[in-house]
Amino acid sequence: MAAGWQDVVRDAAAVREAAAVAVDAALLAGVLMRTGEQPNASDVVNYAPFTLLPSAVPRALFEQAYAVQQDFNLLVDAVSQNKEFLEQTLASTIKVDDFTARLFRIYMQVLEEGLAQTVFLGINRSDYMFDCGLDGTAALRQIEINTIAASFGGLTSRTADVHRLVLKVLGKTEEASHLLPNNPAKGLALGIAKAWELYGSQRAVVMFLVEEVQRNIFDQRCVENELWNRNIRVVRKRFRDVFEQGSLDASRRLYMDGQEVAVVYYREGYVPQIYDQQNWEARLLLERSRAVKCPDIATQLAGTKKVQQELSRPGTLEKLLPGRPEAIARIRATFAGLYSLDEGEEGDRIAATAIADPDRFVLKPQREGGGNNLYGEELREVLEKIKDNPERTSYILMDKIRPQPALNYLLRAHSPLQVSECISELGIFGVYVRQGQELVLSQAAGHLLRTKAIEHADGGVAAGVAVLDTPYLV
Ligand code: ADP
Ligand code: MG
Numbered sequence: 193m194a195a196g197w198q199d200v201v202r203d204a205a206a207v208r209e210a211a212a213v214a215v216d217a218a219l220l221a222g223v224l225m226r227t228g229e230q231p232n233a234s235d236v237v238n239y240a241p242f243t244l245l246p247s248a249v250p251r252a253l254f255e256q257a258y259a260v261q262q263d264f265n266l267l268v269d270a271v272s273q274n275k276e277f278l279e280q281t282l283a284s285t286i287k288v289d290d291f292t293a294r295l296f297r298i299y300m301q302v303l304e305e306g307l308a309q310t311v312f313l314g315i316n317r318s319d320y321m322f323d324c325g326l327d328g329t330a331a332l333r334q335i336e337i338n339t340i341a342a343s344f345g346g347l348t349s350r351t352a353d354v355h356r357l358v359l360k361v362l363g364k365t366e367e368a369s370h371l372l373p374n375n376p377a378k379g380l381a382l383g384i385a386k387a388w389e390l391y392g393s394q395r396a397v398v399m400f401l402v403e404e405v406q407r408n409i410f411d412q413r414c415v416e417n418e419l420w421n422r423n424i425r426v427v428r429k430r431f432r433d434v435f436e437q438g439s440l441d442a443s444r445r446l447y448m449d450g451q452e453v454a455v456v457y458y459r460e461g462y463v464p465q466i467y468d469q470q471n472w473e474a475r476l477l478l479e480r481s482r483a484v485k486c487p488d489i490a491t492q493l494a495g496t497k498k499v500q501q502e503l504s505r506p507g508t509l510e511k512l513l514p515g516r517p518e519a520i521a522r523i524r525a526t527f528a529g530l531y532s533l534d535e536g537e538e539g540d541r542i543a544a545t546a547i548a549d550p551d552r553f554v555l556k557p558q559r560e561g562g563g564n565n566l567y568g569e570e571l572r573e574v575l576e577k578i579k580d581n582p583e584r585t586s587y588i589l590m591d592k593i594r595p596q597p598a599l600n601y602l603l604r605a606h607s608p609l610q611v612s613e614c615i616s617e618l619g620i621f622g623v624y625v626r627q628g629q630e631l632v633l634s635q636a637a638g639h640l641l642r643t644k645a646i647e648h649a650d651g652g653v654a655a656g657v658a659v660l661d662t663p664y665l666v
Contacts, residue, residue, distance in 0.1 A: 196248045196664065200362050201599045201611060210361045211244055211601065211609055217357050218242060218603075221350040223660065224410040231407045240347050240410075241659035243643050244601035246355040246371060247616045249663035250322065253332040254639075257320055257620045260526060261636035263519040264318050265624040267503070268339055269631070270512045271494035272312075275303065277512065278493055281502045284534045285558060289586040291464040292496060292558050298476050299489045308444035308482040312626040313387035313455065315380055315486055316495070317342035317619040317640065320526065321593040333593045334526040335617060338560065339487050339495030341459045344653060345376030345621050346414025348640045348660055355662040371662055376621040379637025381418030383623035386633050387484040388424055388454045390625065396454035397425040401478075403460045404430060408654060412459055427451070431460065431467075434474035446481035455484045462492070462560040497556045501530040501588040529591035533584045543579045546589055547572055554590045554649075562655035567592070597646050602659045612645040616661060639663065 200206050218224075218239040225240040226233070271277060278299070286293035318337045322330040352371050359368035388398055398419055400412060416426045429437075429448060437449040446453040456478055460466060467475070479489050493499065502508060504527045509520045531542040546553045555566040555575060566574055578584040597613040618641055624634040642658040644651065651657030 196598060196666075197245050197362075200364075201245070201601075206362060207244065207601060208609065210358050211603060213361050214242075214244055214354060214358045214603060215239055217354045218351075221353050222410060222414075223347050223350050223354060226407045226409060228407070231405045234409070237410075238605040239603070241602060241604040241653065241656075242351055242354065243614070243659055243661040244358060244603055246359070246662040246664040247598060247600060247614070247641060247643055248666045249616065249618060249641065250330055251665040253320075253322055253330060254618065254663060254665055256332050256522075256526070257318070257618055257639075258636050260522040261318060261620045261622045262634050263516075263523050264316065264337060265314060265622045265634045266516070266519060266631075267509070267513060267523060268314055268316055268337065268491060268494050268622075269312070269624060269626060271499060271503075272314075272488065272490040274512065278490065278499070281499055282493065282496070284585045285496070285498045287585065288583050289558050291467075292493075292498075294467070294472065295489060295493060298472075298479055299493060301476070302479045302489065305480060308480065309484060309488060310482075310628060311387050311390045311484045312488060312491075313383055313484050313486040314339065314491055314622070314624045314626075315342060315383060315457075315637075316622045317345075318622065319617055319619045321615070321617050322595045323528070323593045324596040328596075330596065332526050333528040335528075335593070336497065336500060337495055338619075340462045340492045340560070342619070342621065343408060343411055343459070344619075344640050344642070344660065345380050345638065346411035349375045349377040349414055349638070351660050352662045367664070371664065374638045374662075376638030376640065377414040377418055379621060379623055379635065380415050381422070383625055383633060383637070384415070384419060384455055384457060384486065385422050385424055386625045387486070388419075390627050390632070391454035391484055393452055393454055396452040397427050397448075398455045398457060399448065399453045399483075400426060400428045401434070401456055401458045401460050402428050402430060404432075404466070415457075427453075431471040431474045434478060435470040438474060438477050440477065440481055444480060444482045446478065446483040453481075453483045455486060456481075457486045464559075495560075496558050497588050498558060501532055501590075503527075504530040528593060531589040533587050533589060535582060535585060539584065540579075542589055543575055543584065547575050547579070550575075552592055554592050556588050556590060557586055562652040562657065563650050565650050567649040600643060600661075602643070602645065604659065614643045615646055616641055616643040616663075617658065618663065 641661040644658040
């Protein structure tokens with residue numbers, strides 16, 4: 193994968209010129225973020241961090257990731273409808289992990305009441321790294337699948353244009369013509385629009401459930417604007433607005449200050465810190481409603497690390513997707529080694545192995561959003577401490593993936609221009625809509641490539657570690 197830009201990457205003058213063009217192109221294209229100082233105003237904005245050069249991605253692995261996306265749509269949807277599987281899988285986790293337990297309680301509560309929701313919308317992003325074997329060949333390995341608030345589908349719809357221009361500036365016109373078009377924002381909006389239409393009320397709106405701190409608003413605006421283009425009204429609300437303005441009518445239609453809501457698209461709600469008592473009440477109100485939640489709480493639970501680990505057990509996929517051996521084979525081919533730390537002999541053994549050789553593994557709690565995983569010495573210390581304690585059950589272990597690094601420049605506002613050794617993570621967006629038992633739409637909606645310097649073990653773009661990139665297929 194070293195293929196690429198050896199000739200230009202060390203040419204300081206060419207790099208400086210291309211970087212200046214790149215930054216202005218990003219601003220013009222709308223690859224934007226609000227600033228840390230003014231996260232809730234658009235008076236001062238900056239470009240979202242991105243690589244100067246597109247990164248090489250093996251074509252076969254890129255195609256493999258697209259080819260398995262509909263299978264993952266099917267799998268996530270199947271897990272979300274399988275109460276027995278979710279109950280069994282999360283039984284040990286919810287004893288020790290309070291956040292998962294609270295989500296699970298809402299899940300059970302809405303099931304007991306009976307679901308009012310009949311249309312289901314899933315927007316997910318399956319993330320992969322390219323694991324470099326001893327013989328130098330790379331394999332596609334799933335890092336995780338995000339079933340709630342999967343972001344950057346908007347901004348990444350605009351990065352290929354920037355990289356195309358950069359390559360031209362660097363004299364690589366032919367290579368520039370090979371960059372693929374990519375428009376996840378349109379694909380996500382298509383799914384939301386379909387769900388809105390099936391909900392069946394012209395006057396009802398789509399509600400984006402957004403954070404208190406909205407630095408990444410432009411990413412969301414890309415999707416919003418696609419909906420406005422289809423003459424679908426969009427409103428942006430926070431949990432606390434829902435607490436104050438939300439209500440259900442007798443048939444559990446959701447209203448915000450009298451305005452009916454057809455679809456609730458969560459871009460918030462996946463970290464424990466944002467939930468106070470009022471926000472939990474708001475979440476419960478939304479889940480009880482007839483509105484199409486993207487995702488419903490069952491689908492959020494289907495995206496936990498614990499579920500991911502249980503899916504890798506022999507025989508589990510066969511139970512969840514009966515009669516679909518080909519889909520199962522495609523899915524399983526992307527799995528890395530995943531290990532349960534549940535109490536018992538199996539967990540004891542893998543805990544001991546990881547303590548003896550921590551660099552082989554990543555230790556993951558049931559959290560989303562980057563920066564939560566443990567590596568190396570820290571992994572060893574934590575595992576030593578909790579190895580004889582039920583608390584270890586709130587984590588899973590995963591084989592560490594080792595991609596081949598490549599040189600690139602990470603462009604960030606107010607940061608010096610310097611070359612870094614980088615690794616990339618490819619995400620494929622999946623969108624599906626189900627009405628009752630009928631899957632009416634399921635597709636791969638585009639891709640996201642994020643790249644980071646190798647010294648950072650963890651973290652995504654929002655966490656300030658990775659930057660936006662464009663795949664250059666080799
Ligand atoms: P989160 O829900 O916080 O995004 P992830 O499982 O995606 O959790 O992990 C966060 C980051 O940690 C990933 O983007 C990747 O850079 C790194 N990471 C996660 N799992 C592995 C792994 N098995 N091998 C190498 N790096 C990993
Ligand atoms: Mg992740």
